[in-house]
Every structure is written in C-alpha cells, then in structure tokens.
Amino acid sequence: IAANEAVAHFMLQAEAPCVYRVHEEPKRASLEDLAPVLREFGYAREGAPVTPQAIQEVLREVKGRPEEELVDSLLLRAMKRAEYRPEFTTHFGLASTGYTHFTSPIRRYPDLLVHRLLRAQLVGGIDHLGPDADLPRALQGAKGIPDQLEWLCEHSSNMEREADAAALEAVQRKICLYMQ
DSSP, X not given: OHHHHHHHHHHXXXXXXXXXXXXXXXXXXXXXXXXXXXXXXXXXOTTOOOOHHHHHHHHHHHTTSTTHHHHHHHHHHHSOOOEEESSOOOBGGGTBSSOOOOSOTTTOHHHHHHHHHHHHHHTTOGXXXXXXXXSOGGGSSGGGHXXXXXXXXXXXXXXXXXXXXHHHHHHHHHHHHHHO
C-alpha cells in the first residue's frame, strides 16, 4: 500500500498522466440497509458516521468470529466497486488521498502502465520520449494520452470485472461437479 501511495502521490504532484485506483464512497442507503444486521451482531454504533476507519474497525472486531464471512460479504456488497481512472478522486476503502496499482505488473496490466508512465516521468516526461519508448503505441506522443488513457482505464476496469465473473463461474461449476 505504501508503494502504491508513494507512486500515486509522485505522479499527482508532477501532474503527470497516470492510472489511479479509485474507490468512491458507498451510497448511504446501502450502508443503512446493512446497519440492522451489524446491530444484531453488536457491531453498528447508532448515529456513528460511516467512515473508512469505522468499516476497518468492524472488520477488525469480526475477525475470527463465526459471522466473519457473512459480515465481510455484506460489507463488500454495500461498497461501490473500485475502478481504474486517469484522474484521482478518492479511495474510500483505504482512506487514501492518492492510490494506484503499482506493485503487480506481472499480474495486472494497469500496474504495467503505471510502471511505464512512472519511468517516462522520471526520464523527463512523456513529451520528451521518442517513438521507441516502452509505452503502448496509443500513448506515445502527448496528444493521445488523455483519450487513450481514459479508454485503457475503462477497458482495464471492464476486464477486471469479466475476470472476476469468470473466476466465480469456475468456482460455481466446480461446486456443481462436487455436488453431483
């Protein structure tokens, strides 16, 4: 997390193009629907504001208890889904003022993009790169960056959702096979 935040803050301060991991605040109605279940288990505090710290506190309290899986699942469903964006707004779940995915470039394409954009910034900025730069062709040359980075972020978010759905389907198929 510290590495991801450090890179995000560096790129934000440099006003350089980057791929950020954004996690917006959940809708109040989603959290209000969750409150009765949390109260039943003794985790909800009446009138307490819903903050990332409050959610982290609930997760700490439920750790190792029989209802942990249920509470984790309900909290995840109440939260908005994180996504990739070329501008940073917030990362509610981590209470972060700057966050990107940087630490798994072998596993996630957005991390690889962040590595390439960071390297470009460190050698003088994207405007100073030649055609042999290690950036996707669409991002070579400053003119294409805003539109193409927007598309790459949206595409990466969509592919992440598809991968999650495929993984869930694979697990469900294995469960069905097991049950047979």
